[in-house]
Amino acid sequence: MRLRGPRLGVGLLLAGAVGLAACTPAPPEPAARESTPPSSGPRQFTAGAPGVGDDYFPRYGNAGYDVTRYTVKIRYDPARDRLTGTTTVQATATADLSSFNLDLAGLTVRKVTVDGAPARHARTGDELVVTPAAGLPSGNGFSAEVDYEGEPAPLRNEALGSGGFRATSDGAVALGQPESASTWFPVNDHPSDKATYEFEITVPEGLTAVSNGVPVGRSTRAGWTTWKWAERSPMASYLSTVAIGEFRVTQGEHKGRPVFSAVTTKVPQGAADASIARTVEVADYLEGVFGPYPFGAYGGVVVSEPGIGYALETQSRPVYAASFFQRGENTGVVAHELAHQWFGNSVTLTRWRDIWLNEGMATYAEWLWEEHRGGRTAQQSFDAEYLGASEQLWRVAPGKPGPENLFSSSVYRRGAMTVHALRTTVGDRAFFEIVRAWGADRRDGNATTADFVAFAERVAGRQLDALFDAWLHGTERPERPAPR
Ligand SMILES: [Zn+2]
Numbered sequence: 001m002r003l004r005g006p007r008l009g010v011g012l013l014l015a016g017a018v019g020l021a022a023c024t025p026a027p028p029e030p031a032a033r034e035s036t037p038p039s040s041g042p043r044q045f046t047a048g049a050p051g052v053g054d055d056y057f058p059r060y061g062n063a064g065y066d067v068t069r070y071t072v073k074i075r076y077d078p079a080r081d082r083l084t085g086t087t088t089v090q091a092t093a094t095a096d097l098s099s100f101n102l103d104l105a106g107l108t109v110r111k112v113t114v115d116g117a118p119a120r121h122a123r124t125g126d127e128l129v130v131t132p133a134a135g136l137p138s139g140n141g142f143s144a145e146v147d148y149e150g151e152p153a154p155l156r157n158e159a160l161g162s163g164g165f166r167a168t169s170d171g172a173v174a175l176g177q178p179e180s181a182s183t184w185f186p187v188n189d190h191p192s193d194k195a196t197y198e199f200e201i202t203v204p205e206g207l208t209a210v211s212n213g214v215p216v217g218r219s220t221r222a223g224w225t226t227w228k229w230a231e232r233s234p235m236a237s238y239l240s241t242v243a244i245g246e247f248r249v250t251q252g253e254h255k256g257r258p259v260f261s262a263v264t265t266k267v268p269q270g271a272a273d274a275s276i277a278r279t280v281e282v283a284d285y286l287e288g289v290f291g292p293y294p295f296g297a298y299g300g301v302v303v304s305e306p307g308i309g310y311a312l313e314t315q316s317r318p319v320y321a322a323s324f325f326q327r328g329e330n331t332g333v334v335a336h337e338l339a340h341q342w343f344g345n346s347v348t349l350t351r352w353r354d355i356w357l358n359e360g361m362a363t364y365a366e367w368l369w370e371e372h373r374g375g376r377t378a379q380q381s382f383d384a385e386y387l388g389a390s391e392q393l394w395r396v397a398p399g400k401p402g403p404e405n406l407f408s409s410s411v412y413r414r415g416a417m418t419v420h421a422l423r424t425t426v427g428d429r430a431f432f433e434i435v436r437a438w439g440a441d442r443r444d445g446n447a448t449t450a451d452f453v454a455f456a457e458r459v460a461g462r463q464l465d466a467l468f469d470a471w472l473h474g475t476e477r478p479e480r481p482a483p484r
Helices: 010-016 269-277 279-290 332-342 356-372 376-389 391-395 409-426 428-441 447-458 465-473
Strands: 065-077 083-095 097-104 108-116 120-124 125-132 139-152 155-157 161-167 172-175 195-204 208-212 214-221 222-235 242-245 245-253 257-264 298-303 310-312 319-321 348-350 445-447
Touching: 083 097, 083 445, 097 332, 108 120, 125 139, 195 208, 195 242, 195 298, 208 222, 208 245, 208 257, 214 257, 242 298, 245 269, 245 279, 257 269, 269 319, 269 332, 279 298, 279 332, 279 428, 310 332, 319 332, 332 356, 348 356, 356 376, 356 409, 356 447, 376 409, 391 409, 409 428, 409 447, 409 465, 428 447, 447 465
Parallel strands: 065 195, 257 298, 298 319, 348 445
Antiparallel strands: 065 083, 083 139, 097 125, 108 139, 120 125, 155 161, 161 172, 172 242, 195 222, 208 242, 214 222, 245 257, 310 319
């Protein structure tokens, strides 16, 4: 995610960010037991917990199963702000489950089946509790189908803003970090459970519906057009998106992959279109630094909505607020969101506390891109940040910012300085080997800060804990790193 404005401050962040937490965090209930039935006696089936136990957002996601694939079919009627959906969740039980939860905010559930058989369902706030006719044994796959409808609405959080499905003057946009997906489909809404996705979005004929991944077909019947999309690489739920409305669409192909971009017709053709058109050029530059582009499609979406003052790295097709381009072409923000395709999307955080892994590297990629274009060098960007940072920036530790400071300036700027401090300490050769090998080693997976530190130490062949402790966890300005 990137907030608007050349230099982010906490105030700006609070005003402009859209992320959201659904509810007041509450301690998670104990997770359902991990399988392994006793050698004698019947299996004990227990309820799956309503949270994965993220220490910042304990109720996000659910425990007891692992989703492999979502098939999300929605019809949205902008005239009535009405969404009708059928979502199929294919998953594997990781505990003996008598029931399990999905996250679904608002909307009314009409019917749930599990493996084709009717299942009981109940709502507790934003939790949908599904009780199948028979228990689900650990290790077994199952498929849950949920029919639902209603007027979708974004989730709101006082500290982080709002995220999710919102009606617009010409359609709708679903977007947000750290939460959004549960406002338009039932989901295990935590980045630790990645899955593949298929989307079928049906909208009035004449409107565009753009989502993640590869466009796989479009058909029109009786005044309604269904747009089909497939994201075949595992994706975290917060990276899902749909934008419905009137767009200038450009399509093409690059390195054998489809390119699909869409710019809202609410802004005149110009800098936004020109910036998004440079997506593949920026992606190719980053590929030279970070290794092969990790996904099967390229693109970008530009929206102009009062509640969206940021850009988000939605998988394979970032969404940008039009305001990023109001003063002319801006490829810095494109570099930031594309860098997330490697750092955040392909290698995804396991818990929200480690958000600096995403934002530090994406901000550093902006510095590298600027140097590549003949502007300030990365060293000059570091120097300017290091010397110019406020006391407040040093007080917020990017390695443990707290849920309310998830998108604070420190996570981005001090996060990027941390990356540069690593580079200065281990030298260019080891540094670029670390970032390339990390993307290859962890592709389509999840990781924590501790994983990254251990990996960097292994590649560099030296201890780095003192460096990371000072830069990620200290609350004073660290020593300037001495060049190797
Ligand atoms: Zn970002």
